[in-house]
Amino acid sequence: MSSETHANTKVVTTLPLFELESYIQNYTGRNAVDRLLFIADRCPALAVDALVLAIASLKHTAEVNRYEDAVDRLHAIAPHDPRATVDAAWVDEVTKATRSTGDKLELELKSYKNNLIKESIRMGNSELGDFYLSIGDLASASKFYSRQREYCTTHKHIEDMSMDMIRVAVYQQNWSQVETAMSRIDALPAKNADIDPYLKAVRGLWALAQGNFAVAASTFLTVPVESLTHAAFAAPKSRQKATYTITEFVTVNDVAVIIGLCSLASYGRNALKDLLDNNANCKEFLQSEAHIRTLLDAFVLFDYKSIFTALENHKADYLLDIWLADHVEKLFDRIRENCYTQYVRGYKRGYLDKMAARFGVGPDQVEKDLIALIESEKVPVRLDLENKYFLFKSADERADVYDHVMTIAQDFEHNGRLLLVNIGVLRGGLEINAKPESSGFELKKKVLM
DSSP, X not given: OOEXXXXXXXXXXXXXXXXXXXXXXXXXXXXXXXXXXXXXXXOGGGHHHHHHHHHHHXXXXXXXXXXXXXXXXXXHHOTTOTTSSOOHHHHHHHHHHHHHHHHHHHHHHXXXXXXTOHHHHHHHHHHHHHHHHHTTXXXXXXXXXXXXXXXXXXXXXXXXHHHHHHHHHXXXXXXXXXXXXXXXXXXXSOOOGGGHHHHHHHXXXXXXXXXXXXXXXXXXXXXXXXXXXSTTTTOOTTOOSSOOOGXXXXXXXXXXXXXXXHHHHHOOHHHHHHHHHHOHHHHHHHTTOHHHHHHHHHHHTTOHHHHHHHXXXXXXXXXXXXXXXXXXXXXXXXXXXXXXXXXXXXXXXXXXXHHHHHHTSOHHHHHHHHHHHHHTTOSOEEEETTTTEEEEOOXXXXXXXXXXXXXXXXXXXXXXXXXHHHHHHHHTTOOTTOOTTOOHHHHHHHHHO
C-alpha cells in the first residue's frame, strides 16, 4: 500500500478491501455521513462514490451547509456529473423550516428567561442544543448544551447535560471536553447504569485518541457486545428525545479491529494467549472480524510474517477508518517493536538471516530495525554486525553487570577513604614509628607510594 502526506492529510492510493456501499450500510445518520466525507477526503479513487452517497444521505437530514459543501466538492472533481448540482428547491424548503424552528425555540427560551423558570430554561437550552445538532452546527449545539449547567437542580440533570456534551464533543473530536464531561458524571453519587456501556466506549475512543493503546484495548474489552447490537441499549430512561447509542460512533466490527490492533501493539504473548483463551467478550467481538482473530493467533504462534502480510493487506481499510486513521503508522510501529521483542526473548543468540526469514523482510531491514530499537532502548540485545547475530541481554545479566559495577565503585570509594586517612596521618606527623629526621621529600614520597 502506498500513501503520501498532502496538506496534513494521509492520501490513500490503494483501494481498500471493503466494498463502499456494503461497508457504509453498517452505519446510520451522522456517523455514516462523517465516514463518507472522510473517505472522500482520503481516497481519491473512492471520492466520487463516497460524495454521491453522502449527498444522498444528507438529503434525509437538515444539514444544508454540509449538503452544499458535499455537492461543491463533487462538482470540483466531477464537474459533468449530473449529481454535482445543488437541489435549490430542497435547500430553500429545509432552510425555511429550520429557520422557523430555530426562531420558535429562541422565542420560547426568551420567554422562559423572562419568567425565571429554571427547569424550563434548562430544557429550552437543551432543545436548542438538539436543534443545532440536527442542522450540523456543532459549535452552537455545544454552547447551548453547556448553558444548561447553571439551571441543573438534580444529579439527573447534570448527567443528561454531560451526556449531551459528550455526544457533541466526540463528533468534534474535542477530547479535552469529553474528559471533562465524563469526569463530571464520575463525580455524581449515582448514575443510570444504562449509560455505562456508552461511557466505556467513549473512554475507549478517548484512550485511542491519546495514543494509549493498552488502555484503549482493555477499555473496549469491558464494553458488552450486546450494547453494540441493540440500538437503544444506552438510552437514559428519563430522556424523551433522541437516545444515546454506541453505534452513533462505532460498530461491533470497529471495536473488534481496535481491540485487535491495540492488543497487538501493547500486550505480550502470554497476555494475548490468555485473552484469546479466557476472555468471553473478546471471543465474541472477534467473531465479527475473522482477520483480527487470525492476526492474534499468529502472534501467539510466533508467525510474524503472516502478521505483517495481513496488516499490509488491510492497511488501506484502517487508514480509511475515521478513528484509526491517524494512529495506523504508530500502531504498526508498535506492533513491529512488540514482535521483535517477543522474537529476541526466545534466543540467547539469534542470527539476522533467520530472523529476516521469520519476518518476511531482508536481513538489512532487520539490522536497521534492530539498531533503531537498540538505540531507543526498546529491545535488550547486543548486535554483532560483523558476524550478523544478536545476543539477548536478560534482566539477570543486566542486574549482574549493575551489581559488579556497584561493587567496584564501593571498593574504589573505600580505598579512597583509606588513602585520605593515610595522607592526613602522614601530614600530621602521627605515623607510628615515624623517624624525627624525616624530610618533606620523604613524606611526599610516602604519600605517593
